[in-house]
Amino acid sequence: MTQLLKDKVALVTGGASGIGYETARSFLREGARVMIGDINLEQGRKVAEELSSLGDIAFVENNVTAEASCQNAVEHTVKRFGRLDIAVNNAGVIGETKPLLELSAEGWQRTMNININGVFFGLKAQVNQMLATGGSIINLASIASKIATPSCADYITSKHAVDGLTKAAALDYATMGIRINSVGPGVIETPLLGTIGQTKDAQGSIKHAIGMHPMGRVGKVGEVANLITWLASDQASFCTGGYYPINGGYLAQ
Numbered sequence: 234m235t236q237l238l239k240d241k242v243a244l245v246t247g248g249a250s251g252i253g254y255e256t257a258r259s260f261l262r263e264g265a266r267v268m269i270g271d272i273n274l275e276q277g278r279k280v281a282e283e284l285s286s287l288g289d290i291a292f293v294e295n296n297v298t299a300e301a302s303c304q305n306a307v308e309h310t311v312k313r314f315g316r317l318d319i320a321v322n323n324a325g326v327i328g329e330t331k332p333l334l335e336l337s338a339e340g341w342q343r344t345m346n347i348n349i350n351g352v353f354f355g356l357k358a359q360v361n362q363m364l365a366t367g368g369s370i371i372n373l374a375s376i377a378s379k380i381a382t383p384s385c386a387d388y389i390t391s392k393h394a395v396d397g398l399t400k401a402a403a404l405d406y407a408t409m410g411i412r413i414n415s416v417g418p419g420v421i422e423t424p425l426l427g428t429i430g431q432t433k434d435a436q437g438s439i440k441h442a443i444g445m446h447p448m449g450r451v452g453k454v455g456e457v458a459n460l461i462t463w464l465a466s467d468q469a470s471f472c473t474g475g476y477y478p479i480n481g482g483y484l485a486q
């Protein structure tokens with residue numbers, strides 16, 4: 234069977250865990266060479282080693298909150314694999330999961346730095362590299378890009394911003410062979426869920442969100458990775474500026 238991403242080179246930020254990890258795995262299976270970036274060096278190296286049986290994969294230290302680090306991740310990918318065709322801006326955190334009045338300025342800033350500034354810095358470095366060759370970029374949005382849940386104002390705001398930034402950037406480069414889309418998962422079983430605060434508000438918020446999926450279950454990382462893989466591929470050649478929901482029917486209500 235033809236591989237969807239044969240001979241393509243991809244960079245996945247936050248690739249050491251959850252959706253990023255599974256996306257790297259899917260990309261390898263579909264014939265891509267993959268660079269994963271993360272701030273978690275130990276886990277990142279372990280994952281690259283673990284997935285190396287599937288294909289050509291390497292790890293680069295990448296803190297998406299620093300523009301120079303995002304630039305370095307792209308340069309490192311090109312140095313190692315010769316080009317960059319696909320980028321997935323996946324690194325993200327859930328934030329403090331507290332009601333508005335209890336959110337700290339530092340916590341707010343951290344969520345924005347990782348979830349939205351990180352996508353901005355990633356896009357700048359990736360688009361600049363892709364100007365000569367074209368490419369496909371996928372940003373991790375969320376159901377939280379379209380609706381709100383209680384005790385998540387920083388996360389909700391950052392993910393609404395990812396949706397807006399994706400559309401704006403897609404328009405700027407639509408005629409230059411660079412497609413930029415976002416995917417919007419519902420609740421997906423990943424380690425991120427374990428970082429949600431243990432307060433009554435935080436637990437109530439996640440319980441509320443989980444209960445809202447009409448399919449009666451949360452999603453699996455493989456289901457999200459499949460959608461990202463399709464958007465990354467040439468099969469999605471007329472798709473840009475889109476928000477692609479994957480949420481078991483959550484937003485249909």
Ligand SMILES: NC(=O)c1ccc[n+]([C@@H]2O[C@H](COP(=O)([O-])OP(=O)(O)OC[C@H]3O[C@@H](n4cnc5c(N)ncnc54)[C@H](O)[C@@H]3O)[C@@H](O)[C@H]2O)c1
Nearest residue numbers: 247250251252272296297324325373375418420421423425
């Ligand atoms: N899990 C869900 O239910 C869900 C739902 C919708 C959207 N998302 C989004 O999907 C993305 C991945 O989430 P996940 O559930 O796989 O999370 P995860 O916690 O399993 O993985 C996130 C990865 O990002 C890395 N990371 C954190 N800060 C970083 C930084 N500054 N620079 C580089 N890497 C950093 C972490 O080390 C980790 O490896 C996030 O953007 C998240 O908001 C997740």
